[in-house]
Amino acid sequence: xxxxxxxxxxxxRGPAYEALAQRVRIxxxxxxxxxxxxxxxxxxxxxxxxxxxxxxxxxxDMLRAExxxxxxxxxxxxxxxxxxxxxxxxAPSPGARNERRGAATAQPVVADFTSDLLPVPEARLEEALGxxxxxxxxAFAAQDHEPYGLPELRETVADRYTARGLPTHPSQILITxxxxxxxxxxxxxxxxxxQRVLIESPAPPHVMDSIRLHGxxxxxxxxxxxxxxxxxxxxxxxxxxxxLALITPDFQHPTGHVMPTxxxxxxxxxxxxxxxxxxxDESASELRLDEGGMPQSLAALGxxxxxxxIDSPRAAIGDGVRVGWIRASAATVHRLAVLNSAMGxxxxxPDQVVTARLLASADRLLTERRRxxxxxxxxxxxxxxxxxxxxxxxxxxxxxxxxVDLGASVSSHLAMTAERHGVRLxxxxxxxxxxxxxxxLRLPYTLGERALQDGVLRLVAAFAETAESSGTSAGSTAxxxxxxxxxAEAKPCPLAx
Numbered sequence: 001x002x003x004x005x006x007x008x009x010x011x012x013r014g015p016a017y018e019a020l021a022q023r024v025r026i027x028x029x030x031x032x033x034x035x036x037x038x039x040x041x042x043x044x045x046x047x048x049x050x051x052x053x054x055x056x057x058x059x060x061d062m063l064r065a066e067x068x069x070x071x072x073x074x075x076x077x078x079x080x081x082x083x084x085x086x087x088x089x090x091a092p093s094p095g096a097r098n099e100r101r102g103a104a105t106a107q108p109v110v111a112d113f114t115s116d117l118l119p120v121p122e123a124r125l126e127e128a129l130g131x132x133x134x135x136x137x138x139a140f141a142a143q144d145h146e147p148y149g150l151p152e153l154r155e156t157v158a159d160r161y162t163a164r165g166l167p168t169h170p171s172q173i174l175i176t177x178x179x180x181x182x183x184x185x186x187x188x189x190x191x192x193x194x195q196r197v198l199i200e201s202p203a204p205p206h207v208m209d210s211i212r213l214h215g216x217x218x219x220x221x222x223x224x225x226x227x228x229x230x231x232x233x234x235x236x237x238x239x240x241x242x243x244l245a246l247i248t249p250d251f252q253h254p255t256g257h258v259m260p261t262x263x264x265x266x267x268x269x270x271x272x273x274x275x276x277x278x279x280x281d282e283s284a285s286e287l288r289l290d291e292g293g294m295p296q297s298l299a300a301l302g303x304x305x306x307x308x309x310i311d312s313p314r315a316a317i318g319d320g321v322r323v324g325w326i327r328a329s330a331a332t333v334h335r336l337a338v339l340n341s342a343m344g345x346x347x348x349x350p351d352q353v354v355t356a357r358l359l360a361s362a363d364r365l366l367t368e369r370r371r372x373x374x375x376x377x378x379x380x381x382x383x384x385x386x387x388x389x390x391x392x393x394x395x396x397x398x399x400x401x402x403x404v405d406l407g408a409s410v411s412s413h414l415a416m417t418a419e420r421h422g423v424r425l426x427x428x429x430x431x432x433x434x435x436x437x438x439x440x441l442r443l444p445y446t447l448g449e450r451a452l453q454d455g456v457l458r459l460v461a462a463f464a465e466t467a468e469s470s471g472t473s474a475g476s477t478a479x480x481x482x483x484x485x486x487x488a489e490a491k492p493c494p495l496a497x
Contacts, residue, residue, distance in 0.1 A: 001040050002048040004033070004232070016051060017058035024059065027222075028068060028079060028436065034201055034220040035434040037079045038239065039069070081434040107422035111455025114424045116400045116444035120318035124358060124365065132353045147341040148333070149175020149325070150352040156359050157311075157325050166300050171330040174337055175347050178324040179283050182310040183246065184210050185326065185336050188343075190244045190277050191216045198236055198245035198276070200228075202403070202431035202440070204253050207246060220433050225394070227257040234270040245276050249298055250285035254431055254442040255403045256396020261295040268302040278307045283324075286315040286366055288398040289374045305329035313355050315369060316362040322348060323355045373400065379449040383456035388463065391441075402443045409438040410466050417469075418462040423455050 008023035009016060027033040039045070042060060046053040060077065063069040067082035148154065154170040161168035176182045183206075191197050193215030199207055201220030211218045221236045222229075237245065247267065249259035259267075271278045280298040288294060299307040305328065312324035326336060340346060358365065380402065381395055392405040406414070411428040418425050428440030445452060 001045060004229070005049070015058075017055045017062070020049075020051075020055065020059040021062045024063060025068065028081070033079050034222060034432075034436070035079050035081055036217075036219070037236075038076045039079065041076065081436075107420065107458075109424055110422045110458060111447060111451045112424045113443055113447070113455060114426045116446045117319040118314055118369070118400070118446055120320035121365065121368065124317075124361070125320075125354070132350065132357060146346055147337045149173070149347060150349065150356065153323075153352045153356040153359075154325075156356050157327075160359070160362075161327060164297070166297050168327060169330070172327055172333055174326045174328070174333045174340070175352060176324045176326060176340070177322050177345065177347050179281065179310055179312050179314075180206050180210065181345065182312075182324050182326045183207065183279070183281075184214070185340060185343075186244065186277075186279055186308060186310070187211065187214045187216065189332075189336055189339055192243075195244075196240045196242045198233075198240060198242045200247060200252060201433065202254055202428075202437055203246075203248075205426070205430045208433065218433060223252065223255055223257065227252075227255075228259055228263055228267075230263040230266050233267060237270050237274045237276055241274050242276050244279060245271065246279045246281065247298065248281040248284070250282055250294060251287060251396060251399030253284065253399065254401045256394070256399045256401065258397065259295065261301075264295060264298050265301050268298060268306060272302060272306055278302075280307055280309050282309050282311045283314050284399045285311075287370065287373065287400065289370055289377060290397040292397065299327065305332060308332065313359060313362075316365040317355065317358045321351050321355050321358075323351050373445065376445040376447070376449055376452060380443060380445040380452045380456070383453050384443075387456050387460050400444050400446050402445065404441045404443055406439050406441055406463075408467070410463075411438045411441050413469070414441065414459075414463060414466045417466045418459060421458040421462040421465075423458045423462060 004027055005020070005023050009019050024033065033039070040048065042056040043053055046056045049056075060069055060071075064071065067080060069077050070080040071077040151170065153175055154173040157173050157175075158168040158170045174185075176185060187197070187210060191211075191214065194217065196217045196219040197211050198219045198221060199211070201222045203220065208218045219236065219240050219242060221233050247259075249264060251258060268278065278298060282297065285294060285297075297307075297309065299309050301307075309327040310324065311327070313321060326333065328336070377395070381393075384391055384393070384402075384404075390407055392407070393402045396402070415425040415427040426442055428437030428442070429435050431437055431440070431442060447455070
């Protein structure tokens with residue numbers, strides 16, 4: 001906790017307890033302290049920070065009065081959020097009260113930033129479709145696609161892992177209908193309703209939606225400006241003892257972070273001690289756009305069965321083919337195949353045959369994809385630098401999205417206003433829990449260059465209107481972020497949190 005608070009007094013001239021409460025508010029807003037996370041007792045935190053217990057008590061009392069902390073006898077004190085910040089539409093702002101009138105004059109959509117889908121190359125798809133009729137008929141006749149998936153596709157996927165330095169046998173591969181289907185299968189296999197499932201925060205909306213639909217509870221652990229606080233993840237694993245944890249170590253969505261190898265090792269070791277199955281989403285691992293290699297897969301850093309990988313042909317082929325896969329131990333794959341069969345959700349045979357054919361030329365397809373994304377990323381960042389220079393972000397070395405700091409908590413309001421300007425957005429709170437990340441915006445660079453440039457131009461007007469109606473300066477900057485106070489040397493340590 002003291003590491004996350006950082007140099008919390010350096011910018012405050014008021015009472016120490018007010019400065020401490022303000023720093024905790026920022027940690028909550030940025031998602032580094034998530035709802036239901038237990039904070040240290042007042043005496044413990046006072047000793048960690050070298051301050052009086054009275055100062056911590058006053059800060060905690062302020063946060064309790066605001067609804068940001070909740071205490072119960074025998075259960076300690078946990079993070080909560082004011083009711084107004086819950087996951088529901090905010091009350092109409094002055095600029096949104098005329099939304100119905102403004103809707104009549106809404107402009108046609110020129111940029112849909114709600115989607116980060118990658119299109120399937122049309123020419124390649126036509127070429128593959130023209131040669132698969134015989135193979136599809138043979139697969140249907142032989143029924144060799146049930147329940148594990150098409151044998152030739154399982155072999156192709158296993159060979160790709162082996163070529164990347166992770167020896168894999170086809171028996172370790174289960175073909176699914178995509179990343180979401182893979183995640184839902186693992187949830188059903190490993191997590192019981194009511195249990196906690198550890199995830200990163202921010203995270204894609206479908207991750208949290210799947211957990212809630214299963215009846216489990218998402219347990220988010222916040223990421224910092226530079227990536228993962230692995231000691232915070234380790235503390236959460238020890239505290240919650242979840243059966244399942246989902247990590248996206250390669251170009252995390254939406255931040256674009258890549259987890260260093262040593263942090264991966266520590267995470268795998270901790271998961272082994274807590275009995276947690278780590279699930280690593282590697283669907284963006286081949287989308288490195290800058291020079292440099294990639295760290296080892298999480299599955300290569302622990303014993304067989306410690307990590308399950310979920311992936312898809314999205315990077316090379318695109319999102320139009322409904323195919324994905326799970327790489328796990330042969331025993332786990334068998335159990336998942338039985339579950340998949342019972343659910344009646346086997347994959348499409350034609351899609352699997354097309355995927356097997358297209359993966360044969362994956363290297364060429366990936367070269368084309370990376371070149372296109374590199375150009376589109378440059379178009380988006382150039383437009384933002386020119387027209388919205390106060391928006392802050394770190395250009396990721398790969399992946400498909402920017403995670404933008406707007407400088408004020410107006411993301412939800414901006415999403416509503418932008419609709420009238422012909423731009424569709426997913427607001428920051430869609431990637432967190434309890435209303436966090438309202439100062440953030442995800443902007444994918446998967447659209448065409450013209451759409452990206454036009455979209456940013458429309459966002460200039462939408463943001464100015466949002467700032468005016470919310471009483472925020474369009475050129476304002478965010479409060480100092482907790483990531484700024486991350487120590488240069490962050491050694492693993494137990495956290496009372």
